[in-house]
Every structure is written in structure tokens, then in C-alpha cells.
Amino acid sequence: MSEVIVVTSGKGGVGKTTTVANIGTGLAMLGKKVVVVDADIGLRNLDVVLGLENRIVYDVVDVVEKVCRLKQGLIRDKKYDGLYLLPAAQTRDKTAISPKQMQELTTNLRELFDYIIIDCPAGIEQGFQNAIAGADNAIVVTTPEVSAVRDADRIIGLLEAKGLHNPRLIINRIRHDMVKRGDMMNIDDMIDILAIDLLGVIPDDESIVVSTNKGEPVVTNKDAMAGMAYMNITRRITGEEVPLLSLEVDEGVFTKIRKILFGK
Amino acid sequence: MDLFKLFSKKDNKSKNVAKERLKLVLIHDRTNVSPKFLEMIKGDIIKVISDYMEIDKDGLDIKITRTKSNTDNTPIPALIANIPILKMKDKTVE
Numbered sequence: 001m002s003e004v005i006v007v008t009s010g011k012g013g014v015g016k017t018t019t020v021a022n023i024g025t026g027l028a029m030l031g032k033k034v035v036v037v038d039a040d041i042g043l044r045n046l047d048v049v050l051g052l053e054n055r056i057v058y059d060v061v062d063v064v065e066k067v068c069r070l071k072q073g074l075i076r077d078k079k080y081d082g083l084y085l086l087p088a089a090q091t092r093d094k095t096a097i098s099p100k101q102m103q104e105l106t107t108n109l110r111e112l113f114d115y116i117i118i119d120c121p122a123g124i125e126q127g128f129q130n131a132i133a134g135a136d137n138a139i140v141v142t143t144p145e146v147s148a149v150r151d152a153d154r155i156i157g158l159l160e161a162k163g164l165h166n167p168r169l170i171i172n173r174i175r176h177d178m179v180k181r182g183d184m185m186n187i188d189d190m191i192d193i194l195a196i197d198l199l200g201v202i203p204d205d206e207s208i209v210v211s212t213n214k215g216e217p218v219v220t221n222k223d224a225m226a227g228m229a230y231m232n233i234t235r236r237i238t239g240e241e242v243p244l245l246s247l248e249v250d251e252g253v254f255t256k257i258r259k260i261l262f263g264k
Numbered sequence: 265m266d267l268f269k270l271f272s273k274k275d276n277k278s279k280n281v282a283k284e285r286l287k288l289v290l291i292h293d294r295t296n297v298s299p300k301f302l303e304m305i306k307g308d309i310i311k312v313i314s315d316y317m318e319i320d321k322d323g324l325d326i327k328i329t330r331t332k333s334n335t336d337n338t339p340i341p342a343l344i345a346n347i348p349i350l351k352m353k354d355k356t357v358e
Contacts, residue, residue, distance in 0.1 A: 146282050153290050182277030189283050
């Protein structure tokens, strides 16, 4: 049984592509067969985050238009056997693929992979409609900023309208120090506002930039906080119950004491 | 007193400001209620109420907010109107 997961957000720049790269790599590290599909046609990104930019011959539009066979379009990861990339086309735009074609593509990919992770373009236009067309489940990525949360709420509404119920949330770039002094919304605040299930929290971590620079997803770095957080998310996707990292939990000791003493 | 401060939630923290602003903006996003639409409701409420009492039209405040549903705890939008009454009209006293 394979699963098609679309990773989406309302606002751009919240970390969708990084999330897709890390979840994909994480699943491959767990021995799964996985393909990450870049559905952001015209703006190719996932290849550089994975460090596979110099291997691209064909892309997702070539596959859909049958310029090449599906297997020719798939780029194998340099490190993990089970991981493949289907890159976005750069010379085309979002109208190059239709939702029906996307559905057909995911149907074909299901035969080859356990997990198909789709990197959705930001926003609510046709690119979004295409990316979600063949998906079973959705992951919404947001950062703890008002603009990102507002757009995430809009996306959650649209996903539900399209039949993708119960999308799960990843809160990216949480800064523990800012949460602690009350200058950033905490996990509970965000869950309260968006009212969806939490899949995980990624701390704002310099190692993300370093790993993206190198084209090696941070999930492969076991010493990095963000790497551990992504591995936890990956495990949750496979159905394992993994508690939030203690450093991800933003509750200070005083909040805990207050909760015990005053019950709120 | 300082110890007490540690336990009390401060409302002026920027995350609380963010949360309150978001709550309000999302209620409006979700219900698709424009300020113009609210003004229309306000006008109609004034018309109806004015038959029965004198109200402070400028002080009337109407907004969409969020409340918990009675049956379960799911948040639902609610229309809240705060209408300052100046005096009752004879009509209501019978």
C-alpha cells in the first residue's frame, strides 16, 4: 500500500521544499522506497536541496507528455538506494500539467514506491490544484508568523474542500528563546488557532542552511536538532508514535508549575 | 510581588498580540464577512431596535468573534453586538 502525501503551504518561503527533501530522505533512511516530486513547475528547487541538480536530463513535464518513459525521468539519489527525484520543468509553467495528468502520474508511481511526496507550489492557483490532485494526505507547513499562519488557515480550508481531510501541521522555524520570552507564538497557540493535528515542530537551526548549502538534507545529520526533529516527523509518517523532542517543547518550567498549581 | 509576576500571563507580549490579531482575522476569513457587510447589519439593527428604545448609535459595536459550541467544544463563529441603551421608549412599557 503506497501513500501519496502533498506538502503544501499558503505563504512561500516557509520551508516546504526543505521539508519534502528531509521527509523523503528520512523515509529512505528507514528503508522505504520513496519518490519526491517537484510540482512547482517553472521554479525548480528540490533538486538543489537534495544535491541532484547536475543529474537532471528529463523532468516531470517530459514524463507527463511522454517525451520519456517514467523510469527515465526518475533521478536516483546519490546516497540512498530507495530515494528518487522527479524534478520540475524549468522552461514551462504551471499550465503544463493538468490535475488529471497528475492523478495518472501518481497512479503510476504507486506501483513503484511506498511513499510519493509531492512538493506543492505556494499559493492557491492552478499549481496547487495540480499538486493535490492525486494525493491521499496533506501536510501543511507554516512558520509562527501571522502572515504564514493566516495563509495556512486558508490552505487548510481549501484542502478540506477538495476532500483532503485532516491535513497535519508542521511548524517550522520555531525559536525557543523567542517563545520563552513570549515574543513568538508557541505550539499550543498555533494548534489552538488552526485546530488541526500536529505532525511536528522544527527548530530554527543554522544547520539547515549549512546542509542546504551542501545539498545534503539535515535529516542525515544526527547531531543537528533540526535533523532529529525531521527524523521524528518521518517516523510519525510511518505510523510510529514519537513524542515531541524535549527541546521542541516550549513550555518553560514556570508554565508547568503554573499548570500544576492553577490548572491553566 | 516579582514571584507573582512570573506566574501571571502578560497580555502585552507580542505573541499574545499576534494570537489575538490572528484569531480575529481568521474568523473574518473563514466566515467571509466584510466590514461593509457588518455595517449593513449594524444599520438594520439600529432600525429595528430604535422602534423600542433609544440607543447610542455611535457607541454601537458589532463584530464577529469566536465562541465554543454548546454541544461539543468546537469553536464556532458568533455575532456579538454591544448596544448601549440610552432610554426605553414608552412602547415597551405596557
